[in-house]
Amino acid sequence: MKRILLAFVSLGLAALLILGGVTAAKASPSYDQEVTETAKLYKGTPFKWGGTTPKGFDASGFTKYIFKTTVVNKDIPRTSAAQYKGGAAVVKGKEKMGDLVFFKTNGKSISFVGIYLGNKEFIAATSKGVRIQSLNTKYWKDSYAGARRYLP
Structure with a gap:
């Protein structure tokens, strides 16, 4: 009986030594938080028509x-x-x-987009630069066209 117990303990220790470097898989990143927190880092970045870099952005x-x-x-x-x-x-x-939130700022077609932050706020590259805006303001409420989800 002692031999069997010793064998099990030895096998258990061997398994621990062999598998000791194995760790549990990390939880997948929170895509929504990554997107919103990264977007906030660019607050104050200037607006540039056609801009697609941190030197200057337009909305899309x-x-x-x-x-x-x-x-x-x-x-x-x-x-x-x-x-x-x-x-x-x-x-x-x-x-x-x-989520991306869209607006018809020209009254006809989709012409503006931002990233929804929660609590009725979004961040977008406005004519005054990248800023946090409220969906509760009359301007954004009146021109709101819908939202789309691109995140997994």
């Missing part, structure tokens, strides 16, 4: 840059209208952090 250039350079590593379309056509539609009021 900003969202494209954030989605490509974060853990999401997703190459979304370049224009806000094209971004609106992609992704999964989100019911108004059901937006989640990291």
Whole structure:
């Protein structure tokens, strides 16, 4: 009996030594948090028509840059209208952090996009630079066109 117990203990110790370097898999990153926190790092970046880099962004250039350079590593379309056509539609009021929110600022077609932060706020490259905006303001409420989800 002692021999059997000793054999089991020896096998257990051997297994620990062999598998000692193995660790549990890390939890997958929180894509929504990665996207929103990274976007916030660019607050104050100047607006540049056609801009797609931290030297200057336009609205869709900003969202494209954030989605490509974060853990999401997703190459979304370049224009806000094209971004609106992609992704999964989100019911108004059901937006989640990291969703793209779209606006018809010219009254006719999709012309502006931002990244939803939660609590009725979004971040976007406005004419005054990258800023956090409230969906509760009349301007954004009146021009809101919908949201799309690109995150996994």
